[in-house]
Amino acid sequence: MSSAQFVQYLISGITSGSIYALVGLGFTIIYAVTKIINFAQGEFVMLGGLVSFTLIYRAGIPLVPALFLSILIAAAVGAAMYLLAIRPPKKASVVSLIIITIGVAIFVRGIAGQVLTKEFISLPYFSSEQPIPFLGAHIDTQALWIIGTMVVVTIILHLFLTYTMVGKALKACAINPVASSLVGINPKTMALIAFVLAAAIGGIGGVVFAPLTFMSYQGGIMLGLKGFVAAAIGGFKSPLAAVFGGLLLGIVETFVVAANWGPFTSDYKDAIALVVLLFILLVRSGRLAEEERAG
Amino acid sequence: MRNYLKYAVVLVLVIALLALGGIGCSTKEEGGATPTPAATPYKVGALFASSGFNSTLGQTQKPTVEMMVDQINKAGGINGHPLDVIIYDTKSDTATATTLANKLIEEGVVAIIGPTSTGESMAVKTITAQANVALVSCAAGSVIVEPAGNNTWTFTTPQLDYVAIDRIYMYLQEQNITKIALLTDTAGFGAAGRKWLVNQTMLSKYGLTIVPDGDQTYGTSDVDMQAQLTKISGTAAQAIVCWGTNPGPAIVARNMRTLGMTIPLFCSHGIAFKSFIDTAGTAANGVIFCAGKLPIVDQLPDTDPQKALLEKYKTDFEARYGEGTANTFGGHAYDALMMVVDALKAVGPDKAKIRDYIENNIVNWPGTGGVYNMSPLNHNGLPSDAKQAMILVKIVDSKWTWLQD
Numbered sequence: 001m002s003s004a005q006f007v008q009y010l011i012s013g014i015t016s017g018s019i020y021a022l023v024g025l026g027f028t029i030i031y032a033v034t035k036i037i038n039f040a041q042g043e044f045v046m047l048g049g050l051v052s053f054t055l056i057y058r059a060g061i062p063l064v065p066a067l068f069l070s071i072l073i074a075a076a077v078g079a080a081m082y083l084l085a086i087r088p089p090k091k092a093s094v095v096s097l098i099i100i101t102i103g104v105a106i107f108v109r110g111i112a113g114q115v116l117t118k119e120f121i122s123l124p125y126f127s128s129e130q131p132i133p134f135l136g137a138h139i140d141t142q143a144l145w146i147i148g149t150m151v152v153v154t155i156i157l158h159l160f161l162t163y164t165m166v167g168k169a170l171k172a173c174a175i176n177p178v179a180s181s182l183v184g185i186n187p188k189t190m191a192l193i194a195f196v197l198a199a200a201i202g203g204i205g206g207v208v209f210a211p212l213t214f215m216s217y218q219g220g221i222m223l224g225l226k227g228f229v230a231a232a233i234g235g236f237k238s239p240l241a242a243v244f245g246g247l248l249l250g251i252v253e254t255f256v257v258a259a260n261w262g263p264f265t266s267d268y269k270d271a272i273a274l275v276v277l278l279f280i281l282l283v284r285s286g287r288l289a290e291e292e293r294a295g
Numbered sequence: 296m297r298n299y300l301k302y303a304v305v306l307v308l309v310i311a312l313l314a315l316g317g318i319g320c321s322t323k324e325e326g327g328a329t330p331t332p333a334a335t336p337y338k339v340g341a342l343f344a345s346s347g348f349n350s351t352l353g354q355t356q357k358p359t360v361e362m363m364v365d366q367i368n369k370a371g372g373i374n375g376h377p378l379d380v381i382i383y384d385t386k387s388d389t390a391t392a393t394t395l396a397n398k399l400i401e402e403g404v405v406a407i408i409g410p411t412s413t414g415e416s417m418a419v420k421t422i423t424a425q426a427n428v429a430l431v432s433c434a435a436g437s438v439i440v441e442p443a444g445n446n447t448w449t450f451t452t453p454q455l456d457y458v459a460i461d462r463i464y465m466y467l468q469e470q471n472i473t474k475i476a477l478l479t480d481t482a483g484f485g486a487a488g489r490k491w492l493v494n495q496t497m498l499s500k501y502g503l504t505i506v507p508d509g510d511q512t513y514g515t516s517d518v519d520m521q522a523q524l525t526k527i528s529g530t531a532a533q534a535i536v537c538w539g540t541n542p543g544p545a546i547v548a549r550n551m552r553t554l555g556m557t558i559p560l561f562c563s564h565g566i567a568f569k570s571f572i573d574t575a576g577t578a579a580n581g582v583i584f585c586a587g588k589l590p591i592v593d594q595l596p597d598t599d600p601q602k603a604l605l606e607k608y609k610t611d612f613e614a615r616y617g618e619g620t621a622n623t624f625g626g627h628a629y630d631a632l633m634m635v636v637d638a639l640k641a642v643g644p645d646k647a648k649i650r651d652y653i654e655n656n657i658v659n660w661p662g663t664g665g666v667y668n669m670s671p672l673n674h675n676g677l678p679s680d681a682k683q684a685m686i687l688v689k690i691v692d693s694k695w696t697w698l699q700d
Contacts, residue, residue, distance in 0.1 A: 005525050008554065012521040118350050120542040122574045129577060131553045140553040213518040213549075214542040214574060222516050257522040269514060 001258070004136030009258045010251065011134070015143040015212070017250020018150035019045075022205035023227020024234065024242035025157065026198035031236045032174035033187075033194040036097045040081065040105035042224020043112075044199045047074045048206020049215030050112055053121040063124065071203040077108065078199020082192050105220070113217035120214040123207075142212040149208045153201060154243050161239070166193065222270065229273045233280055249273060334372070336379035337644050339635055340399030342409035342419065343433075343628070347387030348482075348515070351541045351570065353411035355625030356433060357382050358616055360408070360632055366611070373639050380632070385410050389418040400426045405644045408631035409433050411624070414483040416451070424448040429650040431634055433627035435459070435564065436487050440674035450653055450674045452630040452664050453623075454564060454587060454685050456484070457491045460538075461681035462585045463561050467534060468501040469700055476509035476532035478523055478547060480539030484565055485512075488538035506530040513543060521550045528556050540565035544582075545575040552578040559583060564685070568622040572693050583698060585685045587664045589623045591697040600661045608663055626663030633662060 001009075026041045051070035055061045061069065085104050086097055126145050131138040161167040172180040173190040181187055205223075206215065230249050234241025253272050341360055344353035360380050367378045381399060385392040392415040399407055400422070406429045410416050413436030420439065423430040424447065432439050432451040439451050467475065479489040491497060493510065509532050511523040524547065527535060535551075537544045537560060544562045551560060562584040572579045588595060592605040608629055612621040634653050641656065642648035657669040657676060665684055667676035678684045687698040 002529065005529055008525045009522060012519060012525070016519055113346070118346060118354070119570060120351065120545075120574060122545075122576070124576075129552070131555060133555070138553055138555045143553075213546060216542075219518075222518075254522050258526060269517060 002136075005258075007135045008137035009254050011137060011139055011143065013251035013254035014247060015140075015146055015250070016253065017230075017247035018147045019205055019209050019223065019246070020226045020230040020249050021150050021243040021246025022153065022201055023223055024230030024246045025153070025239050026202045027227055027231035028234065028236055028239055028242040029157075029170075029198045029201075030194050031231070033170060034086075034097075034191045035094050036086070036101065037228070037236075038195075038198065039098065039101045039224060039228075040108060040220075041198065041202055041227055042220035042222070043105050043108040044074045044078060044202025044220075045206040045209065045223050045227075046112060046215060046217060046220030047077060047108070048203035049123065049210035049219070050116040050121060050206075050217060051203075052123060052207055052210065053215070054116050056123065063126075067207045071200055071207060074203025074206070075196050075200040078195045078197075078202075079192060081108075081199070082195035086191070086195070087188065105224070109217055109220060116217065118217060120216045121210070122214050123210040125211045126208075140212060142208075146208045146212065149204060150243070153204060154239060157197075157201075157239055170194065225270075226273050229277045229280075232277055235284065249276060252276060334376040336377040337373055337639050338402065338404045339378065339380045339632070339639075340396075340402070340404035340407040340428075341380050341382040341628075341632070342385050342392055342395055342399070342407065342411075342415070343382065344387040344411040344415065345384040347385075349387040349412045349415075349540075351568070352565070352624045353385075353387070355568075355612075355620065355622050356409065356411060356628035357384075359612065359625040359628045362612060362615055363629065363632055363636075367636065373636060374643075376639075376644075378636065378639075380408075385415055387412065387415070389415050393418050393422055396422045400428055404428065405639070405646050406431065406635045406649050408628060408635060412483060413439060413487060416449075420446065420449045427650075428646055429635070429653060431631040431653070433624070433631055435484070437675075438487065443672045443674045446674060448650055450631075450634070450669065450676075452634075452662065452667075452675075453627045454585075454664060454677055455675055456488050456563070457497070458677070458679060458681050458684050459564055459585045460488065460491045460497065462685045462687065463536060463583075464497060464501040464503060465681055466583075466687055466698075466700060467503060467561070470534075472533045473502055473504060474506050474509075474531050474533050475503055476506055476511065476527040476530060476535050478511045478513065478520065478527070478535055478537045480515055480543050481512050482515045482539075484563075485539040485543070488563060492536060492538060506532045513539075515539075515543065517543070518546065519550065520547050521554060524550050524554055524556065528554060532558060534559045534561060536561045538563050538565075541568075541571060542574060545571055545579070548575040548578040548582055564623065567688070568624065569619045572690060572695075577693070579690045579693060581690065583687055583689045586688050587623045587626060588686055589621065589626050589663055590688050590695040591686065594697045600666055601663070604661055605663055623663070630662035630664050630667070634660075634667075 023041055030038045048070055051073050052066050055066040081104050085100050125142050127141045131140050161171055169185045170190055173187050177187045230246035231242045233245030256272050257269050343356040344350055345357050364378050364380050383395040392410050396419045407423055408431045411433055413434040416432040416434045416439045420430055430449045435453040435456050437455040437457055440446050440449055477492050479485040508526055508530050513520050537547050544566050560582050564586045566584050567586040567590055588601055589605055595602045609621045634657055638649040638652035642652050654669055657667050660667045665677045669676040688695045689698040
C-alpha cells in the first residue's frame with residue numbers, strides 16, 4: 001500500500017464514518033433521554049435525501065431552501081413519531097417502545113417509497129465537482145462538506161447541551177428523570193425535544209450525504225444499522241463517543257476492504273459492522289452488568 | 296378534548312400525504328383497455344418487477360404492456376378478440392414470482408411474458424414448462440434458455456450476457472487494451488456476468504488478462520466503491536469492466552472521478568436507461584456500454600430494419616409517459632408480448648401451438664432488441680455474433696452516442 005493509497009483509504013473511511021457518526025448521534029440523544037433505541041433513526045437520513053430530491057426536482061424549489069425545508073420536514077416527522085406512536089401507549093415498557101420504533105421505520109419506508117420515489121436518487125454537489133488533490137490522494141468537495149457538517153453539528157450540539165437551559169434540562173433528564181421532574185423539568189417535553197433533535201440531525205445527514213452517493217427509500221436500513229453500531233461503540237453515553245464510534249467504524253470498514261484479507265473481501269463489507277458490534281458487546285457486557293448492579 | 300386534537304393531527308397528516316402524492320406521482324396511468332364486445336378475450340399473463348430491488352429495470356415494462364394492450368384493442372384486437380394481459384408485480388422476489396406464475400396458470404393464460412430478472416425467470420420456468428405454457432422472459436442470463444433442448448417451453452428476448460461481454464472484449468482488443476480490472480455486483484446479474492468475464496477462453500480469445508488484485512466485487516447495497524477502486528488504481532489495468540445494474544455502476548463512475556482515475560469504464564446493458572446519466576451526472580461522460588439500438592435510434596440510418604419500429608415504440612411510449620422515459624428494458628417486454636401476439640394472430644389461443652409458432656415462425660423478425668431468428672436450438676433468437684447483436688454506446692456530454700467501430 002503506497003502512502004497515497006493509505007491517505008485515500010483514510011479519507012474515504014472518515015467520510016463514510018462521518019455519516020455513521022451523524023446517525024449515531026441521533027441514537028445517543030434519544031437513548032439518553034428516553035432509554036429507547038430508535039430503530040427509525042436511519043429513516044430520517046433517508047427522508048433528508050428523498051424529500052430534498054422531491055422538493056428540488058418535482059416542486060422546483062431552489063437547492064438551499066429545499067435542503068433546509070427537508071431538514072425541517074424530517075424534524076417534523078420526528079415530532080409526529082413521538083406524539084403519535086411513542087407517547088400515546090402510556091404504560092408500555094421500553095422494549096415495547098423499541099418495537100414500536102421498528103414499526104414506525106417500516107411505515108415511513110413504505111410511505112416514502114409510495115409517495116416520494118422508488119428510484120435511486122442523487123442530489124447535485126454543493127460546490128465544485130472537481131476533486132481536490134491532497135498528499136497524492138483526492139478529496140471530493142462533497143466529502144469535505146460531509147466531514148465539516150459532522151464537526152459543526154457535533155460542536156453545536158455540545159454547546160447546546162452545555163450552555164443552554166433546554167440543553168441542560170435534557171442532560172438532567174438523561175442523568176435522573178425523577179429528580180429532574182421534581183425540579184420542574186417535564187420529561188415528556190424533553191423526550192419530544194430529543195426526538196426532534198435526533199430527526200433533524202438525521203435529516204442533515206441525508207441532505208449532505210445524498211450528493212456523494214445514492215439514496216433510495218430502502219437506504220435508511222443499512223445506515224441505521226451502521227449508526228447503531230457507532231452509538232454502541234460509544235456505549236450510548238455521550239455524543240462525542242458516538243462520533244468516535246462512527247469514525248472508527250468507517251475507517252475499519254474501508255481498511256478491511258482494502259486489505260482484502262482472508263474472508264474479508266468487499267462482499268462482506270456490511271458484515272464488518274456486525275463483527276465490530278459483536279466484539280463490542282463481548283467486551284462491554286461484563287462492564288455493563290457491573291454498572292447495572294451498581295445502578 | 297385531547298382526543299379531538301389527536302384526530303386533527305392525523306387528519307392534517309393524511310391531507311399532507313395526499314398533497315405530497317400529487318407532487319410525487321406526476322405520471323399517473325390513465326384509462327384502461329377498451330374491450331371489443333362479443334368475442335372472448337385472449338388472456339396472456341405478465342410478471343414484472345415493478346417494485347423492489349429490480350424495479351429500476353422493471354418499471355417501464357408494465358407501462359409498455361399497458362400501452363400495447365390499449366393500442367391493439369383500439370385497433371380491433373387480435374382477429375376480433377380483445378387482448379387481456381394480466382400483469383402482476385413480483386416485487387423482485389423469486390418466491391412471489393413462482394406463486395404468481397401458478398396463479399396466472401390457474402387463471403387460464405395462454406402464455407406468460409417476463410419476469411424481469413434472471414433469478415425470477417429461473418424460478419418460474421420450471422413451473423410454466425410443467426404446465427405446458429410458453430414463457431417469454433425479459434432477462435439476459437443465458438442460463439434461462441440454454442441448453443435449448445432442455446428448455447422447450449422457455450424463450451427470452453434480451454441480448455444474452457455472454458454476447459454483451461464478447462462485444463465489449465472485442466472492442467477492448469481493437470483498442471489494443473490487454474490488461475483489465477473487473478468490478479462486479481455480487482447479486483444475480485453481476486455474479487452471472489462475472490463467471491463469463493473471468494472465463495479463460497473468453498479472455499484469451501481477445502488477448503486479455505485480468506491484472507492481479509483486479510477482480511473486485513461490491514455488494515448491492517454498497518454506497519461507496521472507493522476502496523475497491525483505490526486498489527485497482529494501484530494496478531496496471533488499462534480499463535475497468537463493471538458488471539451490474541443501478542446504482543452500482545453510477546457510484547463507480549462518480550468514485551472514479553473523485554479518485555482522478557482516467558482509464559475508461561465499460562459497463563453492461565444493465566445501465567441503458569436515462570437515470571444512469573441523471574444520477575452519475577458529469578461523471579457519466581466517457582462511460583462506454585453495450586446495448587440494443589434503442590438508445591441511439593435517432594442516429595440509425597434509415598436502411599436499418601429496426602429503425603421504424605424503434606422510433607414508433609419510443610415516440611408512442613414517450614407521448615404517453617413523458618420525454619426520455621423509454622428504455623431497452625421496456626423494449627424487452629415489447630418484444631416478448633409482440634411475439635405472443637403474432638403467435639395468437641396465426642394460431643389462436645392454443646398453448647402448444649403458440650410455443651411451436653414462436654420457436655419456428657419468429658424468423659427474420661425485427662424487434663426492439665434486434666432481428667430475431669428463433670429455432671429449436673436458439674430460444675433467444677438474436678445473432679450470437681456479438682457485432683451483429685449489439686452496438687456500443689458512449690456517453691458524451693450527458694448524451695448517448697453511437698460508438699461505431
